[in-house]
Amino acid sequence: MAESKQSAEVTVSDVHKTIRAAFEAFDYESNNTVDVREIGTIIYSLGCFPTQADLHDLIAEVEEDHTGFIQLDSFLPVMSKVLLEHKFPPIPEDLLLQAFEVLDKEKKGYLEPEELMKYMTQEGELFTQEEMDEMLTALADHEKNVVFYKDLISQLTIDPDM
Template sequence: MADESKENADSLIADIHKRITEAFEIFDNENNKTVDVREVGTIIRSLGCCPTEAELTDMLVEIEEEDEAGYIRFEKFLGLMTKVLMERRYKPSPEDVLLKAFLVLDQDGKGYLTQDELAKYMTEDGEPFQQEELEEMLSAAVDPEKGTILYKEYVSRMAVEEV
């Protein structure tokens, strides 16, 4: 039995390493086992992790190259992300929690938010979105026919499947 559980753990780690490697390689434009530090948040999120900007900054401080500022080496990234994924850190919020958040924002109970309402909430409260992040969110969230965010539909698209 001990051999079987070790094989399962080895298999899990191998799968995690494969996912991390594939995600990293997409952004390793020069095929030199490094990526621009500005790409790391996208890589981490593509792996199903949703750290806050402060948590992301802490992660970057831990793995950024000292002698080559602005770059992250694959070896350091692999070690950190293996640990993060094994510990199941920075998991996204479940669909029901996201829906409750939108229901709170929809004070009139109309079933949608306007672009202006969502933009106000995302830039003025909590950890504010950058303009680029807001535009990206709105492009995915806004119903093109109605020009509003039908948040029940949006939440189901936002929910991340467990990997």
């Protein structure tokens, strides 16, 4: 009995370490605070993919006094619960591939950054221009100026045993 309780504590400790590391990557002033606009990126980096409505609700829960900043102390327990309960799981890899293949009408294996930007800012759950700029900077093949979506999918999907 004590063994299972101890392993559960290790899991929570590991979750806390993972969340802290993701949070600290965006804590530019090292004061346990991040800009509220970074929270979505932090959550996505942790393998959680909430809808924009869910993300808005989560931010409302952890942002204090609408300051535009999130404290680690507020974020940690909420995000720990999200991770431990496996909320906001990623879309399975095969469904993501099917979605990209629908968008890639010519079956080229890639999308032009402009095409991807159009789809992501005008259809479905809309991304902001800032989010798209960050995404394209990170994901586009800058030599060929395209986004190879099979590479993108491998970056977007997370090993479920992580």
